[in-house]
Amino acid sequence: MKKELANHTMTEQILSLNAGRKVQPGDIVTVKVDLVYAHDGTAPLVISAIKDEIGLERFEPKTSVAFFIDHVAPASTVNAAEVHRKMRLLAKNNGINLYDVGRGICHQVAPEEGLVRPGYVVFGADSHTTTLGAFSSFATGVGSTDAVVAMLLGKNWLKVPEPVKIKFEGSIQKGVMGKDIALHLVGLFRAGSMTGKSLEFDNVDSISIDSRMTITNMATEVDADAAIMPTDKKLLNYYKFELGMEVEHITPGPRAEYADTVIVELNNLEPLVSAPPNVDNVHAVTEYEGVEVDQVFIGSCTNGRLEDLEIAARILNGKKVKTRCIVIPASIRVYQKALSMGIIDVLIKAGCVVGPPTCGPCVGAHLGLLASGETALSTSNRNFPGRMGHKDSKVFLASPATAAATAINGKITDPRGYL
Amino acid sequence: MTVENYVIRGRVWKLGDNITTDHIISGKHKFAFIDDVNKMLPYLFEEVIPGFINKVSPGDVIVAGSNFGIGSSREQAPRLIKLSGISAIVAKNFARIFYRNSINIGLPLIEARVIPDITDNGDILTIDLKKSIVINETKNVIEQVKPFPQLVLNILLNGGIINLLKNKGLDAV
Numbered sequence A: 001m002k003k004e005l006a007n008h009t010m011t012e013q014i015l016s017l018n019a020g021r022k023v024q025p026g027d028i029v030t031v032k033v034d035l036v037y038a039h040d041g042t043a044p045l046v047i048s049a050i051k052d053e054i055g056l057e058r059f060e061p062k063t064s065v066a067f068f069i070d071h072v073a074p075a076s077t078v079n080a081a082e083v084h085r086k087m088r089l090l091a092k093n094n095g096i097n098l099y100d101v102g103r104g105i106c107h108q109v110a111p112e113e114g115l116v117r118p119g120y121v122v123f124g125a126d127s128h129t130t131t132l133g134a135f136s137s138f139a140t141g142v143g144s145t146d147a148v149v150a151m152l153l154g155k156n157w158l159k160v161p162e163p164v165k166i167k168f169e170g171s172i173q174k175g176v177m178g179k180d181i182a183l184h185l186v187g188l189f190r191a192g193s194m195t196g197k198s199l200e201f202d203n204v205d206s207i208s209i210d211s212r213m214t215i216t217n218m219a220t221e222v223d224a225d226a227a228i229m230p231t232d233k234k235l236l237n238y239y240k241f242e243l244g245m246e247v248e249h250i251t252p253g254p255r256a257e258y259a260d261t262v263i264v265e266l267n268n269l270e271p272l273v274s275a276p277p278n279v280d281n282v283h284a285v286t287e288y289e290g291v292e293v294d295q296v297f298i299g300s301c302t303n304g305r306l307e308d309l310e311i312a313a314r315i316l317n318g319k320k321v322k323t324r325c326i327v328i329p330a331s332i333r334v335y336q337k338a339l340s341m342g343i344i345d346v347l348i349k350a351g352c353v354v355g356p357p358t359c360g361p362c363v364g365a366h367l368g369l370l371a372s373g374e375t376a377l378s379t380s381n382r383n384f385p386g387r388m389g390h391k392d393s394k395v396f397l398a399s400p401a402t403a404a405a406t407a408i409n410g411k412i413t414d415p416r417g418y419l
Numbered sequence B: 001m002t003v004e005n006y007v008i009r010g011r012v013w014k015l016g017d018n019i020t021t022d023h024i025i026s027g028k029h030k031f032a033f034i035d036d037v038n039k040m041l042p043y044l045f046e047e048v049i050p051g052f053i054n055k056v057s058p059g060d061v062i063v064a065g066s067n068f069g070i071g072s073s074r075e076q077a078p079r080l081i082k083l084s085g086i087s088a089i090v091a092k093n094f095a096r097i098f099y100r101n102s103i104n105i106g107l108p109l110i111e112a113r114v115i116p117d118i119t120d121n122g123d124i125l126t127i128d129l130k131k132s133i134v135i136n137e138t139k140n141v142i143e144q145v146k147p148f149p150q151l152v153l154n155i156l157l158n159g160g161i162i163n164l165l166k167n168k169g170l171d172a173v
């Protein structure tokens, strides 16, 4: 079938191969699911569905399953601790891989562990599962029951989305990051505009793997079903040198048909912010320069990677932050690499608080919450009222470069003056 | 819901556009009671309709605008709506994960174009899942909506995907 599919989009190729028949947009199909995961926010309902609704204490997962303890980790309440305990028990009894407290955020750890490969269909019980599309997979966010079905059956149903092509041209300028590309796309398309569509990226060569993940991460803010980057040399090298793995290639055929094609001129892009109260309220950082902030957060599955900490350290090197600045590496591996490169030292000397790998302030549940009337600038992905604390707090979203420059001044700052 | 009983009739709670999963149940309350969905019920629609859980009656329906359920993958959102007694949601369109989650737990979601514009709080709505029609009895408006795909209808008529698998076997999906 591979040959037959050679002229199709990546979405159609991956879903056809996993459905065992040629599919097209709009079809409702049952596909093999190669990886399923859940975290401590979504696992409670996974566990109650398996134990209470189906009545199974033990089962054999029909596919690769992983649990991550990352949202309220380490536990800040007894309720969270109970959830963690149940997750460990279910994992142990059923041969599920468990990534415990401190290991990192699911969307970061899954690729680091080589759990995802080009051509995979991934059902993650978290909306930002689209992140894994940076590895040429069809990775889609689902709820707990969907995850249970995929675990028990090794398959699940979906509606084949309509692929939309996003072609990059040129390359980004100094001080502009993958996050600015992501914010640009969210501002361009607007929230909720891509329901039933998959984004397929073209000409990504100039974009680092870390930045690719930032872009696919935020595809869920426009409600895209999936966001897929092609397998190129950079990705193959990543698998080869970071993971020691040889993988399949997934690239669109030359005559692949798209519902729409959007060209993004990277040369013209400048640092952006998403201003409260909506993620698609995207503006040039220069429009908000000078707005005072009470907290800066650098981290999350959007921007807690090595490249993010590295640029923050470059900007903060030898400087002092004027506002509280929380830095949280997205995984223990990122943390260790940053440590060995001296990045963490620079950040601490600048006055940042460096926390253990966790979702942390992003999710507004256990760490770095905002008081009423406070404003934060965060590298995470959502900024609706109350996301990071009190309902009368405000969140601006921006790149780690903008975040670091903002921390130095205590007010929103264009990072280009610092690079 | 059973196959014989696919007609829903109820009083409307009218909501606007872009109701996020955080409007339905905020992350704060979700994580505070993460181990027990029932304890989250008092906080359902906390900022949108204060005291909702004390005002809603079994069988009521929600009518909303576009992008209902955008945001997170939390299944607590549709589960709480169902637990509160709401029998269906009619909106211009739904976020993808919310849509799947609702269908999977047997909460019917209906995409309609006209009904959301002409419906007010307190109107009486009738929904026929098999005939794919929504009737606003108060306003005397009938809308033919897109029929559910067969699989989705099967899931709904079995009261959710877990029940479908239990009733029809593991090959039902």
Ligand code: SF4
Pocket (backbone or CB within 6 Å): A071, A105, A106, A126, A128, A300, A301, A302, A358, A359, A360, A362, A363, A380, A381
């Ligand atoms: S970092 Fe934030 S967006 Fe990412 S998985 Fe955690 S809570 Fe969700």
